[in-house]
Amino acid sequence: MDKFGLYVPQLLPFKEHFLPQAHPACMGCGVALGVRQAYKALEETKGWMKKASWEIPWEQPLPGSLIKSKKEKREMIRPAMLNIEKKSQASLLICFDNEAVEGKLSPTVFKKWIPAVAVARGLHYVATACPSYPFDLIDKVKRAMECEGSSYIHILSPCPVGWDFDSEFTVNIGRYAVECAIFPLYEVVAGDYRLTIDHPGVRPVEQYIKMQNRFKNFKQKDILEIQAEVDREYAKLREGKV
Amino acid sequence: MAKLKSVKQSEPHVWKDTKVGCVLLEEGKAKPFEMGQKPLLIPVWDKEMCVRCGLCYIFCPDAAIKRSDDGYYEADLDYCKGCGICHRECWFGAISMTEEK
Numbered sequence: 001m002d003k004f005g006l007y008v009p010q011l012l013p014f015k016e017h018f019l020p021q022a023h024p025a026c027m028g029c030g031v032a033l034g035v036r037q038a039y040k041a042l043e044e045t046k047g048w049m050k051k052a053s054w055e056i057p058w059e060q061p062l063p064g065s066l067i068k069s070k071k072e073k074r075e076m077i078r079p080a081m082l083n084i085e086k087k088s089q090a091s092l093l094i095c096f097d098n099e100a101v102e103g104k105l106s107p108t109v110f111k112k113w114i115p116a117v118a119v120a121r122g123l124h125y126v127a128t129a130c131p132s133y134p135f136d137l138i139d140k141v142k143r144a145m146e147c148e149g150s151s152y153i154h155i156l157s158p159c160p161v162g163w164d165f166d167s168e169f170t171v172n173i174g175r176y177a178v179e180c181a182i183f184p185l186y187e188v189v190a191g192d193y194r195l196t197i198d199h200p201g202v203r204p205v206e207q208y209i210k211m212q213n214r215f216k217n218f219k220q221k222d223i224l225e226i227q228a229e230v231d232r233e234y235a236k237l238r239e240g241k242v
Numbered sequence: 243m244a245k246l247k248s249v250k251q252s253e254p255h256v257w258k259d260t261k262v263g264c265v266l267l268e269e270g271k272a273k274p275f276e277m278g279q280k281p282l283l284i285p286v287w288d289k290e291m292c293v294r295c296g297l298c299y300i301f302c303p304d305a306a307i308k309r310s311d312d313g314y315y316e317a318d319l320d321y322c323k324g325c326g327i328c329h330r331e332c333w334f335g336a337i338s339m340t341e342e343k
Contacts, residue, residue: 007295009295009296010296018305023304027304027324028325030303033302033303036305134301168329171327171330172331
Protein backbone atom coordinates (compact mmCIF):
# COMPACT_ATOMS: atom_id res chain seq x y z
CA MET A 1 0.00 0.00 0.00
CA ASP A 2 1.47 3.36 -0.98
CA LYS A 3 1.24 6.57 1.00
CA PHE A 4 -1.79 7.80 -0.89
CA GLY A 5 -3.64 4.56 -0.28
CA LEU A 6 -2.93 4.77 3.42
CA TYR A 7 -4.48 8.19 3.87
CA VAL A 8 -7.51 7.64 1.65
CA PRO A 9 -10.01 7.00 4.51
CA GLN A 10 -9.92 10.72 5.21
CA LEU A 11 -11.38 11.45 1.78
CA LEU A 12 -14.58 9.58 2.56
CA PRO A 13 -17.54 11.46 4.01
CA PHE A 14 -17.33 11.50 7.80
CA LYS A 15 -21.09 11.62 8.25
CA GLU A 16 -22.58 8.36 9.53
CA HIS A 17 -25.97 7.37 8.22
CA PHE A 18 -25.91 3.88 9.67
CA LEU A 19 -26.14 4.80 13.32
CA PRO A 20 -24.12 2.90 15.88
CA GLN A 21 -26.99 3.15 18.31
CA ALA A 22 -29.24 1.21 16.03
CA HIS A 23 -27.59 -2.17 15.81
CA PRO A 24 -27.34 -4.78 18.53
CA ALA A 25 -24.82 -6.86 16.58
CA CYS A 26 -22.06 -8.83 18.28
CA MET A 27 -18.63 -7.30 18.59
CA GLY A 28 -16.57 -7.48 15.43
CA CYS A 29 -19.61 -8.19 13.24
CA GLY A 30 -18.89 -8.33 9.52
CA VAL A 31 -22.46 -7.53 8.51
CA ALA A 32 -22.46 -4.30 10.52
CA LEU A 33 -19.15 -3.32 8.94
CA GLY A 34 -20.47 -4.06 5.44
CA VAL A 35 -23.67 -2.09 5.97
CA ARG A 36 -21.78 0.87 7.35
CA GLN A 37 -19.40 0.97 4.41
CA ALA A 38 -22.19 0.53 1.86
CA TYR A 39 -24.05 3.48 3.40
CA LYS A 40 -21.03 5.70 2.82
CA ALA A 41 -21.54 5.25 -0.93
CA LEU A 42 -25.13 6.44 -0.93
CA GLU A 43 -25.86 10.11 -1.13
CA GLU A 44 -28.83 11.67 0.54
CA THR A 45 -31.95 11.75 -1.58
CA LYS A 46 -35.62 12.45 -1.06
CA GLY A 47 -36.35 8.88 -0.02
CA TRP A 48 -34.41 9.15 3.24
CA MET A 49 -36.27 8.68 6.48
CA LYS A 50 -34.60 11.08 8.86
CA LYS A 51 -36.16 9.82 12.05
CA ALA A 52 -35.57 6.12 11.48
CA SER A 53 -32.43 4.47 12.69
CA TRP A 54 -31.42 3.25 9.26
CA GLU A 55 -32.08 6.45 7.40
CA ILE A 56 -32.68 4.73 4.07
CA PRO A 57 -35.75 2.70 3.08
CA TRP A 58 -34.96 -1.01 2.93
CA GLU A 59 -36.83 -4.24 2.50
CA GLN A 60 -36.63 -7.70 3.98
CA PRO A 61 -33.17 -9.09 4.49
CA LEU A 62 -32.12 -12.16 2.58
CA PRO A 63 -30.83 -15.22 4.40
CA GLY A 64 -27.18 -16.00 3.86
CA SER A 65 -25.68 -18.62 1.66
CA LEU A 66 -27.62 -21.58 0.37
CA ILE A 67 -26.84 -25.21 0.05
CA LYS A 68 -27.34 -27.34 -3.02
CA SER A 69 -28.77 -30.45 -1.46
CA LYS A 70 -31.70 -29.10 0.56
CA LYS A 71 -34.66 -28.15 -1.53
CA GLU A 72 -36.50 -25.82 0.85
CA LYS A 73 -33.44 -23.75 1.59
CA ARG A 74 -32.68 -23.30 -2.07
CA GLU A 75 -36.03 -21.58 -2.50
CA MET A 76 -35.12 -18.78 -0.08
CA ILE A 77 -33.39 -16.80 -2.80
CA ARG A 78 -36.43 -16.65 -5.03
CA PRO A 79 -38.74 -14.15 -3.26
CA ALA A 80 -36.14 -11.41 -3.15
CA MET A 81 -34.93 -12.02 -6.70
CA LEU A 82 -38.47 -12.18 -8.11
CA ASN A 83 -39.39 -9.07 -6.19
CA ILE A 84 -36.75 -6.89 -7.81
CA GLU A 85 -37.45 -8.35 -11.24
CA LYS A 86 -41.14 -7.46 -11.05
CA LYS A 87 -40.55 -3.85 -10.06
CA SER A 88 -40.63 -1.25 -12.77
CA GLN A 89 -38.24 0.86 -10.73
CA ALA A 90 -34.60 -0.15 -10.61
CA SER A 91 -33.48 -1.42 -7.24
CA LEU A 92 -30.35 -2.68 -5.57
CA LEU A 93 -30.25 -6.04 -3.80
CA ILE A 94 -27.39 -6.58 -1.38
CA CYS A 95 -26.80 -10.01 0.14
CA PHE A 96 -24.69 -10.14 3.28
CA ASP A 97 -23.34 -13.64 3.21
CA ASN A 98 -22.15 -14.96 6.57
CA GLU A 99 -22.39 -18.56 5.39
CA ALA A 100 -24.78 -19.40 8.22
CA VAL A 101 -27.35 -21.54 6.38
CA GLU A 102 -24.76 -24.16 5.57
CA GLY A 103 -26.34 -26.91 7.62
CA LYS A 104 -23.94 -29.76 8.20
CA LEU A 105 -20.47 -28.68 7.13
CA SER A 106 -19.13 -31.04 4.58
CA PRO A 107 -16.10 -30.42 2.37
CA THR A 108 -17.70 -32.06 -0.65
CA VAL A 109 -20.72 -29.75 -0.82
CA PHE A 110 -20.05 -26.22 -2.01
CA LYS A 111 -22.43 -23.40 -1.40
CA LYS A 112 -24.75 -22.17 -4.08
CA TRP A 113 -23.05 -19.30 -5.82
CA ILE A 114 -25.77 -16.67 -5.93
CA PRO A 115 -23.93 -14.09 -8.12
CA ALA A 116 -24.02 -16.68 -10.92
CA VAL A 117 -27.79 -16.96 -10.42
CA ALA A 118 -28.11 -13.19 -10.61
CA VAL A 119 -26.08 -13.09 -13.84
CA ALA A 120 -28.27 -15.81 -15.33
CA ARG A 121 -31.35 -13.81 -14.36
CA GLY A 122 -30.07 -10.94 -16.46
CA LEU A 123 -29.48 -8.24 -13.86
CA HIS A 124 -27.60 -5.26 -15.22
CA TYR A 125 -24.83 -5.09 -12.66
CA VAL A 126 -23.62 -7.96 -10.47
CA ALA A 127 -20.61 -7.76 -8.18
CA THR A 128 -18.98 -9.45 -5.21
CA ALA A 129 -17.38 -7.41 -2.45
CA CYS A 130 -15.78 -7.76 0.95
CA PRO A 131 -15.58 -5.20 3.79
CA SER A 132 -11.85 -5.86 4.08
CA TYR A 133 -11.50 -3.86 0.87
CA PRO A 134 -13.63 -0.81 1.77
CA PHE A 135 -12.84 1.38 -1.25
CA ASP A 136 -13.59 -1.45 -3.65
CA LEU A 137 -16.93 -2.04 -1.88
CA ILE A 138 -17.87 1.63 -1.90
CA ASP A 139 -17.02 1.94 -5.60
CA LYS A 140 -19.20 -1.04 -6.42
CA VAL A 141 -22.22 0.24 -4.52
CA LYS A 142 -21.84 3.60 -6.26
CA ARG A 143 -21.65 1.94 -9.67
CA ALA A 144 -24.68 -0.19 -8.87
CA MET A 145 -26.71 2.89 -7.97
CA GLU A 146 -25.69 4.63 -11.18
CA CYS A 147 -26.65 1.79 -13.51
CA GLU A 148 -30.09 1.93 -15.07
CA GLY A 149 -31.50 -1.48 -14.30
CA SER A 150 -31.58 -3.59 -11.17
CA SER A 151 -28.33 -4.70 -9.63
CA TYR A 152 -27.05 -7.26 -7.15
CA ILE A 153 -24.06 -7.16 -4.79
CA HIS A 154 -22.86 -10.16 -2.82
CA ILE A 155 -20.89 -9.18 0.28
CA LEU A 156 -18.89 -11.69 2.28
CA SER A 157 -19.21 -10.80 5.94
CA PRO A 158 -17.15 -12.85 8.38
CA CYS A 159 -19.02 -13.87 11.52
CA PRO A 160 -16.85 -14.32 14.64
CA VAL A 161 -19.50 -16.36 16.45
CA GLY A 162 -20.51 -18.66 13.62
CA TRP A 163 -17.07 -19.19 12.17
CA ASP A 164 -15.53 -19.46 15.61
CA PHE A 165 -12.55 -17.12 15.56
CA ASP A 166 -11.37 -14.21 17.66
CA SER A 167 -13.35 -11.03 16.94
CA GLU A 168 -10.25 -8.97 16.10
CA PHE A 169 -9.56 -11.10 13.01
CA THR A 170 -12.77 -10.16 11.16
CA VAL A 171 -11.07 -7.93 8.62
CA ASN A 172 -8.04 -10.22 8.43
CA ILE A 173 -10.10 -13.28 7.53
CA GLY A 174 -11.98 -11.42 4.82
CA ARG A 175 -8.63 -10.46 3.32
CA TYR A 176 -7.45 -14.07 3.46
CA ALA A 177 -10.63 -15.24 1.72
CA VAL A 178 -9.87 -12.92 -1.19
CA GLU A 179 -6.15 -13.69 -1.29
CA CYS A 180 -6.81 -17.44 -1.28
CA ALA A 181 -9.19 -16.92 -4.24
CA ILE A 182 -11.93 -18.70 -2.32
CA PHE A 183 -14.02 -15.53 -2.58
CA PRO A 184 -12.80 -13.67 -5.69
CA LEU A 185 -13.80 -10.02 -6.06
CA TYR A 186 -15.22 -9.31 -9.49
CA GLU A 187 -17.94 -7.39 -11.25
CA VAL A 188 -20.14 -8.37 -14.16
CA VAL A 189 -21.34 -5.69 -16.54
CA ALA A 190 -23.57 -7.00 -19.34
CA GLY A 191 -22.20 -10.52 -19.01
CA ASP A 192 -18.52 -9.56 -19.02
CA TYR A 193 -16.58 -10.76 -16.01
CA ARG A 194 -13.78 -8.57 -14.71
CA LEU A 195 -11.65 -9.21 -11.63
CA THR A 196 -11.32 -6.00 -9.63
CA ILE A 197 -8.67 -7.28 -7.23
CA ASP A 198 -6.31 -9.88 -8.65
CA HIS A 199 -3.44 -11.00 -6.45
CA PRO A 200 -0.48 -12.22 -8.47
CA GLY A 201 0.49 -14.81 -5.87
CA VAL A 202 -2.51 -16.72 -4.61
CA ARG A 203 -2.26 -18.08 -1.08
CA PRO A 204 -2.98 -21.75 -0.40
CA VAL A 205 -6.53 -22.35 0.83
CA GLU A 206 -5.16 -24.17 3.85
CA GLN A 207 -4.16 -20.90 5.51
CA TYR A 208 -7.75 -19.62 5.32
CA ILE A 209 -9.25 -22.88 6.58
CA LYS A 210 -6.84 -23.25 9.49
CA MET A 211 -7.82 -19.82 10.86
CA GLN A 212 -11.38 -20.91 11.64
CA ASN A 213 -12.51 -23.50 14.13
CA ARG A 214 -15.65 -24.37 12.18
CA PHE A 215 -13.49 -26.32 9.73
CA LYS A 216 -11.66 -28.32 12.37
CA ASN A 217 -13.20 -31.58 11.15
CA PHE A 218 -11.59 -31.16 7.72
CA LYS A 219 -8.78 -33.54 6.86
CA GLN A 220 -5.80 -32.95 4.60
CA LYS A 221 -7.50 -34.85 1.77
CA ASP A 222 -10.53 -32.55 1.91
CA ILE A 223 -8.36 -29.44 1.82
CA LEU A 224 -6.61 -30.67 -1.34
CA GLU A 225 -10.01 -31.29 -2.91
CA ILE A 226 -11.13 -27.74 -2.10
CA GLN A 227 -7.84 -26.36 -3.44
CA ALA A 228 -8.38 -28.12 -6.75
CA GLU A 229 -11.93 -26.78 -7.06
CA VAL A 230 -10.86 -23.23 -6.16
CA ASP A 231 -7.98 -23.31 -8.66
CA ARG A 232 -10.28 -24.48 -11.44
CA GLU A 233 -12.85 -21.76 -10.76
CA TYR A 234 -10.25 -19.03 -10.45
CA ALA A 235 -8.52 -19.98 -13.72
CA LYS A 236 -11.90 -19.69 -15.45
CA LEU A 237 -12.49 -16.26 -13.89
CA ARG A 238 -9.06 -14.97 -14.94
CA GLU A 239 -9.75 -15.86 -18.55
CA GLY A 240 -13.25 -14.44 -18.34
CA LYS A 241 -14.90 -17.67 -19.46
CA VAL A 242 -17.55 -18.44 -16.87
CA MET B 243 -26.95 -3.87 29.03
CA ALA B 244 -28.52 -1.29 26.80
CA LYS B 245 -29.96 1.74 28.54
CA LEU B 246 -32.53 4.15 27.28
CA LYS B 247 -31.23 7.70 27.20
CA SER B 248 -34.72 9.15 27.45
CA VAL B 249 -35.45 7.06 30.53
CA LYS B 250 -32.31 8.33 32.20
CA GLN B 251 -33.18 11.97 31.59
CA SER B 252 -36.87 12.03 32.48
CA GLU B 253 -38.93 10.29 35.14
CA PRO B 254 -40.25 6.79 34.47
CA HIS B 255 -43.37 6.45 32.39
CA VAL B 256 -46.52 5.74 34.49
CA TRP B 257 -50.11 5.06 33.55
CA LYS B 258 -51.10 8.69 34.18
CA ASP B 259 -48.84 9.79 31.32
CA THR B 260 -50.79 7.72 28.81
CA LYS B 261 -52.68 9.87 26.34
CA VAL B 262 -56.41 9.53 25.79
CA GLY B 263 -57.08 6.61 23.46
CA CYS B 264 -53.54 5.34 24.01
CA VAL B 265 -52.30 7.57 21.21
CA LEU B 266 -48.57 7.46 20.64
CA LEU B 267 -47.21 10.87 19.71
CA GLU B 268 -43.67 9.64 19.10
CA GLU B 269 -42.69 6.77 16.88
CA GLY B 270 -40.71 3.92 18.35
CA LYS B 271 -37.09 3.84 17.28
CA ALA B 272 -33.75 2.48 18.27
CA LYS B 273 -31.90 5.79 18.07
CA PRO B 274 -31.74 6.54 21.82
CA PHE B 275 -30.13 3.20 22.63
CA GLU B 276 -26.52 3.02 23.76
CA MET B 277 -25.50 -0.36 22.47
CA GLY B 278 -21.97 -0.39 23.84
CA GLN B 279 -21.93 -2.88 26.65
CA LYS B 280 -19.02 -1.88 28.81
CA PRO B 281 -16.08 -3.46 27.00
CA LEU B 282 -13.49 -5.45 28.91
CA LEU B 283 -10.70 -3.99 26.82
CA ILE B 284 -10.73 -0.48 25.41
CA PRO B 285 -8.52 0.88 22.61
CA VAL B 286 -5.95 3.48 23.61
CA TRP B 287 -4.03 5.52 21.03
CA ASP B 288 -0.34 6.25 21.33
CA LYS B 289 -0.10 9.70 19.79
CA GLU B 290 3.62 9.43 19.06
CA MET B 291 3.12 6.37 16.84
CA CYS B 292 -0.16 7.49 15.24
CA VAL B 293 0.11 9.03 11.76
CA ARG B 294 -3.58 9.98 11.56
CA CYS B 295 -4.25 7.78 8.52
CA GLY B 296 -7.78 6.77 9.51
CA LEU B 297 -7.63 3.02 8.91
CA CYS B 298 -9.06 2.37 12.39
CA TYR B 299 -11.94 4.68 11.53
CA ILE B 300 -12.93 2.90 8.33
CA PHE B 301 -12.73 -0.61 9.81
CA CYS B 302 -14.81 0.03 12.95
CA PRO B 303 -18.09 -1.94 12.71
CA ASP B 304 -19.82 0.14 15.38
CA ALA B 305 -18.84 3.54 13.97
CA ALA B 306 -17.45 4.32 17.41
CA ILE B 307 -14.16 5.86 16.27
CA LYS B 308 -14.45 9.56 15.60
CA ARG B 309 -12.00 12.19 14.44
CA SER B 310 -11.26 14.91 16.94
CA ASP B 311 -10.41 18.47 16.03
CA ASP B 312 -6.63 17.98 16.07
CA GLY B 313 -6.87 15.18 13.50
CA TYR B 314 -6.28 12.28 15.86
CA TYR B 315 -8.87 9.55 16.32
CA GLU B 316 -10.54 8.47 19.52
CA ALA B 317 -13.16 5.93 20.52
CA ASP B 318 -16.60 6.81 21.78
CA LEU B 319 -16.94 4.38 24.67
CA ASP B 320 -20.74 4.56 24.62
CA TYR B 321 -20.68 2.53 21.42
CA CYS B 322 -17.34 0.70 21.48
CA LYS B 323 -17.73 -3.01 22.09
CA GLY B 324 -14.04 -3.77 22.40
CA CYS B 325 -13.70 -6.08 19.42
CA GLY B 326 -10.06 -5.16 18.75
CA ILE B 327 -10.24 -4.78 14.97
CA CYS B 328 -8.58 -1.35 15.17
CA HIS B 329 -5.72 -2.84 17.21
CA ARG B 330 -5.21 -5.61 14.65
CA GLU B 331 -5.47 -3.40 11.57
CA CYS B 332 -3.27 -0.49 12.69
CA TRP B 333 -0.16 -0.49 10.51
CA PHE B 334 2.01 1.25 13.04
CA GLY B 335 0.95 -0.53 16.20
CA ALA B 336 -0.31 2.71 17.70
CA ILE B 337 -3.42 1.20 19.26
CA SER B 338 -3.22 -1.05 22.31
CA MET B 339 -6.11 -2.76 24.02
CA THR B 340 -5.96 -2.03 27.73
CA GLU B 341 -8.22 -2.72 30.66
CA GLU B 342 -10.62 -0.02 31.60
CA LYS B 343 -9.77 1.78 34.83
